[in-house]
Amino acid sequence: MTIRFGASAHRLWAMILKEFIQMRRDRLTFAMMVGIPLIQLILFGFAINSDPRHLPMAVLDSDRGPFGRALVASMQTSRYFDLVRFVASEDEADALLAEGKVQFVVSIPVDFSRRVARGERPALLVEADATDPAATLGALGALETMARTALDRDLTGSLAGLKASAPPFELRIHRRYNQEADTQYNVVPGLMGVVLTMTLVIMTALAVTRERERGTMENLLVMPLRPIEVMLGKIAPYVVVGYIQVAVIVITARLVFAVPIVGSLWLLTLTSVVFIAANLAIGFTFSTVAKNQTQAMQLSFFFFLPSILLSGFMFPFRGMPLWAQYLGEILPLTHFLRVVRGIMLKGNGPGEIAAEVAALAVILLVVSVVAVRRYRQTLD
Amino acid sequence: MTAAAPAIAVEGLSKSFGGRTVVDALSLTVPAGKIMGFLGPNGSGKTTTIRLLCGLLTPDSGRGTCLGLDILTQSPEIRRQIGYMTQKFSFYEDLSIVENLDFVSRVFDLADRKRKVAATLERLGLADRRDQLAGQLSGGWKQRLALAACILHEPRLLLLDEPTAGVDPKARREFWEQIHALAADGLTVLVSTHYMDEAERCHEIAYLAYGRLLARGTVAEVIAAAGLTTFTAQDSGTGAMRIADLARALAGLPGLDLVAPFGSALHVGGGDAALLRHSLAPFLANPDFVWREDAPTLEDVFIHLMGRSTDNFAGGAR
Ligand SMILES: Nc1ncnc2c1ncn2[C@@H]1O[C@H](COP(=O)(O)OP(=O)(O)O)[C@@H](O)[C@H]1O
Numbered sequence: 163m164t165i166r167f168g169a170s171a172h173r174l175w176a177m178i179l180k181e182f183i184q185m186r187r188d189r190l191t192f193a194m195m196v197g198i199p200l201i202q203l204i205l206f207g208f209a210i211n212s213d214p215r216h217l218p219m220a221v222l223d224s225d226r227g228p229f230g231r232a233l234v235a236s237m238q239t240s241r242y243f244d245l246v247r248f249v250a251s252e253d254e255a256d257a258l259l260a261e262g263k264v265q266f267v268v269s270i271p272v273d274f275s276r277r278v279a280r281g282e283r284p285a286l287l288v289e290a291d292a293t294d295p296a297a298t299l300g301a302l303g304a305l306e307t308m309a310r311t312a313l314d315r316d317l318t319g320s321l322a323g324l325k326a327s328a329p330p331f332e333l334r335i336h337r338r339y340n341q342e343a344d345t346q347y348n349v350v351p352g353l354m355g356v357v358l359t360m361t362l363v364i365m366t367a368l369a370v371t372r373e374r375e376r377g378t379m380e381n382l383l384v385m386p387l388r389p390i391e392v393m394l395g396k397i398a399p400y401v402v403v404g405y406i407q408v409a410v411i412v413i414t415a416r417l418v419f420a421v422p423i424v425g426s427l428w429l430l431t432l433t434s435v436v437f438i439a440a441n442l443a444i445g446f447t448f449s450t451v452a453k454n455q456t457q458a459m460q461l462s463f464f465f466f467l468p469s470i471l472l473s474g475f476m477f478p479f480r481g482m483p484l485w486a487q488y489l490g491e492i493l494p495l496t497h498f499l500r501v502v503r504g505i506m507l508k509g510n511g512p513g514e515i516a517a518e519v520a521a522l523a524v525i526l527l528v529v530s531v532v533a534v535r536r537y538r539q540t541l542d
Numbered sequence: 543m544t545a546a547a548p549a550i551a552v553e554g555l556s557k558s559f560g561g562r563t564v565v566d567a568l569s570l571t572v573p574a575g576k577i578m579g580f581l582g583p584n585g586s587g588k589t590t591t592i593r594l595l596c597g598l599l600t601p602d603s604g605r606g607t608c609l610g611l612d613i614l615t616q617s618p619e620i621r622r623q624i625g626y627m628t629q630k631f632s633f634y635e636d637l638s639i640v641e642n643l644d645f646v647s648r649v650f651d652l653a654d655r656k657r658k659v660a661a662t663l664e665r666l667g668l669a670d671r672r673d674q675l676a677g678q679l680s681g682g683w684k685q686r687l688a689l690a691a692c693i694l695h696e697p698r699l700l701l702l703d704e705p706t707a708g709v710d711p712k713a714r715r716e717f718w719e720q721i722h723a724l725a726a727d728g729l730t731v732l733v734s735t736h737y738m739d740e741a742e743r744c745h746e747i748a749y750l751a752y753g754r755l756l757a758r759g760t761v762a763e764v765i766a767a768a769g770l771t772t773f774t775a776q777d778s779g780t781g782a783m784r785i786a787d788l789a790r791a792l793a794g795l796p797g798l799d800l801v802a803p804f805g806s807a808l809h810v811g812g813g814d815a816a817l818l819r820h821s822l823a824p825f826l827a828n829p830d831f832v833w834r835e836d837a838p839t840l841e842d843v844f845i846h847l848m849g850r851s852t853d854n855f856a857g858g859a860r
């Protein structure tokens with residue numbers, strides 16, 4: 163008999179089975195689980211693919227040599243860049259960038275042409291306003307391919323040997339305002355965290371309030387179920403839902419939008435469970451606070467908003483005021499974004515993401531304790 | 543616990559919500575193996591009392607035992623041994639009958655689970671409908687499902703909260719046959735109801751109004767204890783006065799605690815026989831009506847008790 167001690171497997175199993183059957187019968191929820199990630203991804207996916215052209219550019223030409231001019235000319239012919247003006251100083255360039263008048267500043271260093279001719283591969287600095295990474299990265303991608311061939315026409319005679327082997331100069335790209343957003347695909351892994359946060363919190367927040375509203379809670383309470391069993395029973399089926407969503411997103415991202423997955427999918431799968439569970443526990447806590455389903459929805463949205471705004475999904479995390487960063491640190495999405503971006507885009511291994519996963523685990527633990535303590539075993 | 547020990551024994555149980563006392567120093571004993579009817583007007587605290595008994599609510603004061611277990615400290619053990627059928631249907635409408643019973647049987651970790659579920663389905667005549675969704679059942683079938691789910695784990699005490707409200711007469715009768723069959727197997731049943739015919743099917747009744755226990759005993763005992771004198775007036779069809787006129791004329795006279803028309807007859811009564819006769823004297827002589835003194839019914843007693851307690855309540859609280 164396990165009246166007093168811990169969770170018992172058969173009672174937990176009873177809850178899980180019941181939840182699964184109910185979930186299967188609830189077509190709308192089922193459609194929501196697969197539909198929401200797909201719709202979101204496709205909407206954002208088009209934003210990624212929009213590949214904007216004619217982005218304003220300023221040029222700081224300290225060389226005034228032929229190769230610099232040739233380079234700027236071929237940048238314009240690519241139609242990605244529109245030369246707005248030549249600037250005389252770095253300060254002037256910075257100001258233009260800060261005001262958003264230009265998206266790029268190309269700095270051609272002193273002696274650029276001469277050093278190219280000598281085969282010294284001088285550095286060409288391109289500063290990009292990466293606030294909206296999707297907007298700039300098409301252009302930067304084009305620039306990198308261009309770097310190999312831009313000077314081909316001018317490299318004639320004795321210089322012909324510099325062609326093709328390697329770019330005749332080194333392209334150095336500085337992203338301003340958004341150092342973390344180092345790839346155009348940043349948004350896809352981010353979206354995974356956002357979709358999971360939104361759907362999972364709402365689903366569990368509703369799961370318990372629904373029992374209360376339909377009057378089935380009284381029965382659940384009078385049966386020998388422990389709070390931890392009810393909670394785990396309600397959460398477990400949605401872990402599966404969370405994984406379905408992860409799979410939908412990863413597969414669509416890979417097949418439709420060709421987002422590269424650099425790191426290990428296994429590691430991603432393993433770490434996702436902590437994040438999924440944390441969100442479900444938060445939803446469960448909401449459902450112990452909310453009196454009805456409307457309140458549960460409101461609480462979920464109230465949580466969703468800062469998650470989107472302060473996690474680094476919408477705005478670069480390090481660009482936020484310090485208080486907002488502190489607030490962001492207690493949101494599971496913040497940590498998951500670092501994990502998922504790290505794994506998918508930078509190829510991070512277990513060591514590099516351990517701290518973030520630990521933070522998620524702490525959030526999960528604290529929220530679970532609150533949830534179980536808040537769960538009332540009486541109707542008082 | 544010996545066989546003679548009561549199934550329920552509570553003393554001085556009180557519960558208030560937001561300063562309003564809903565159950566007021568209630569003491570109640572239910573003998574083991576009996577069917578105890580729990581009666582009282584809406585809002586008199588029946589549901590609250592039942593919830594106090596199974597530990598769903600914590601009493602403000604008072605103490606007691608259910609099946610020999612302390613209601614304050616041992617409610618988890620109590621809950622394993624009782625079947626509580628809530629006033630509002632509280633099983634899952636999006637699960638079928640058998641899925642609901644499977645859920646309950648798993649939660650209780652019943653040995654020989656499958657066989658017990660099948661036997662219970664059979665016993666309550668639910669086998670043919672086992673795969674119907676609970677939400678699609680009519681009131682009577684829903685109540686059967688609820689009863690099935692409550693007895694699945696073979697409890698020793700059943701707490702049924704208005705189990706037959708809104709159920710048709712045939713289904714009601716069948717439901718009561720089930721209850722009697724269960725009592726014959728040795729279960730104790732506490733069942734709340736508004737129906738007089740159901741009250742009379744109970745071994746004993748307890749009448750609650752405004753949170754206070756006003757009467758307790760067998761039906762005959764409760765009627766006798768009320769000390770009511772009642773008359774029935776039949777329209778003789780000769781005079782000008784009709785029954786409705788008589789009712790109007792009698793209303794508010796001293797000693798008349800109840801005046802109730804029944805078809806073409808008028809039923810009147812009061813707790814003070816002398817005062818009642820005195821007030822009725824002029825009408826008893828009226829040839830427009832045929833008067834007959836008769837035995838008070840249970841309903842008379844309840845209406846009388848309720849009227850009296852309203853006065854107490856209005857004078858006492860607030
Ligand atoms: N949880 C609660 N909070 C506040 N008031 C309640 C609560 N439960 C019951 N009541 C009030 O207590 C009174 C008695 O209710 P109840 O026990 O349901 O009566 P009955 O079952 O006899 O109709 C009612 O007036 C009801 O409104």
Ligand SMILES: [Mg+2]
Pocket residue numbers: 588589590629703704
């Ligand atoms: Mg009630």
